[in-house]
């Protein structure tokens with residue numbers, strides 16, 4: 001159970017996240033939607049403490065995440081894997097090593113950490129990485145450089161890396177914004193599979209309402225840092241969208257597409 | 269992961285579990301060859317701990333003679349020499365940095381598409397790069413006589429080729445889309461270079477030129493030893509008559525000067541790179 005209580009983050013005069021309270025039971029696949037600047041990314045970054053809150057707190061199974069320091073904080077970050085829009089793989093390393101990077105948080109002590117720096121991952125870890133890649137049909141690419149893969153493949157490699165962290169939580173920030181529809185579908189299905197089979201809670205920022213409706217078990221809509229809708233996918237009707245955002249669903253989607261287009265072009 | 273599962277994966281994709289015996293043997297052989305080469309070179313030059321130790325004690329004597337540093341009688345000459353060195357470095361680097369701009373464009377694969385022309389230019393530049401500053405200085409001292417002019421020419425000649433190569437690489441890494449924007453607006457190839465490429469690469473070029481200025485103020489000191497002007501001559505003379513305290517004074521001044529230039533050019537560089 002992830003509990004967000006009165007979480008607020010200000011950047012100067014801008015209130016990026018404004019008194020957000022949410023309770024996310026384990027195993028939920030939660031979609032977060034909202035227009036550009038609504039505070040979706042900031043909310044996710046607050047959860048894994050890449051950003052610090054101005055007020056409020058985050059609890060995971062009763063433990064206060066917003067208070068963690070040092071090693072406990074690193075362990076929390078290991079337990080909630082992050083997936084980025086631009087994949088953030090190390091392009092010049094091979095796919096297998098990229099996936100193995102998910103194990104970094106599991107190597108404790110100076111000896112183990114040093115060994116890892118020289119590429120000494122255990123056979124069990126390597127087998128684990130290969131099994132993860134195999135699951136998404138990527139095992140043939142294991143020894144290729146990550147940079148040679150297509151965007152959709154890279155994002156699935158990123159999911160494999162996340163899985164090797166053996167996380168409790170996956171935070172995905174617009175994971176499909178720079179992908180074409182076919183690859184977007186593959187990535188969303190991979191996330192759903194992970195959510196259902198491993199029971200990992202997934203928080204995913206999306207800008208396509210239809211994608212959110214199709215894959216998520218619950219949807220939260222944000223506007224100017226606040227939660228303006230929280231409910232089942234079926235409840236987020238076109239009528240509700242128009243009432244919340246003052247624009248039709250088509251306009252919402254067009255805006256999201258226009259926002260994603262420069263990113264997609266940058267990837268090409 | 270059970271051991272059986274691990275074994276299955278190991279059988280299916282052995283390469284994922286580290287190098288095989290042959291690769292490992294080859295790597296070991298390479299390391300051994302490297303060690304043998306290192307050992308052979310040390311043996312050839314007669315390196316022995318005893319010689320190193322004696323050398324160190326000689327160095328200690330010199331350092332004792334250096335303390336306390338003293339400006340000596342001719343401290344005005346020292347200051348003039350230092351100023352001359354900085355001026356030489358500045359002039360030489362400026363000439364090289366400016367001349368390297370057109371050469372850099374000509375050497376960039378995305379500007380000059382004629383492979384033969386580019387290839388020949390690059391080989392010529394490689395040739396220039398293969399000859400060290402000091403050799404150029406010796407040549408110029410014979411050609412234009414003793415004095416700073418020879419030093420300036422030596423610095424410029426040696427750096428043009430290196431800077432041109434660095435510039436060419438920066439130009440090749442320039443973003444294509446910005447050039448396309450200029451083309452789409454009706455610009456010809458010169459306009460494309462001027463507005464599409466130059467704004468992208470100019471901060472990089474300036475930053476590199478500043479680095480070269482910095483390192484040239486250091487190396488300009490040595491040019492004086494062969495008569496190409498600057499502080500080097502003063503150092504060489506004082507070493508010959510064993511005035512180590514004055515040598516130490518010059519060295520301290522040089523360190524202060526280089527640090528000042530380093531600080532200044534660092535600030536400039538940060539402003540250039542930040543101010544895209």
Ligand SMILES: Nc1ncnc2c1ncn2[C@@H]1O[C@H](COP(=O)(O)OP(=O)(O)OP(=O)(O)O)[C@@H](O)[C@H]1O
Pocket residue numbers: 011014015016034035036037038039040041042043
């Ligand atoms: N590091 C920062 N410094 C200053 N302002 C920031 C910073 N990060 C976010 N903001 C501001 O906070 C607000 C919310 O930003 P955030 O990135 O969370 O929005 P978002 O919903 O993810 O938008 P998008 O869909 O465009 O990614 C914006 O107004 C943004 O300008």
Ligand SMILES: [Mg+2]
Pocket residue numbers: 040041042173
């Ligand atoms: Mg965002």
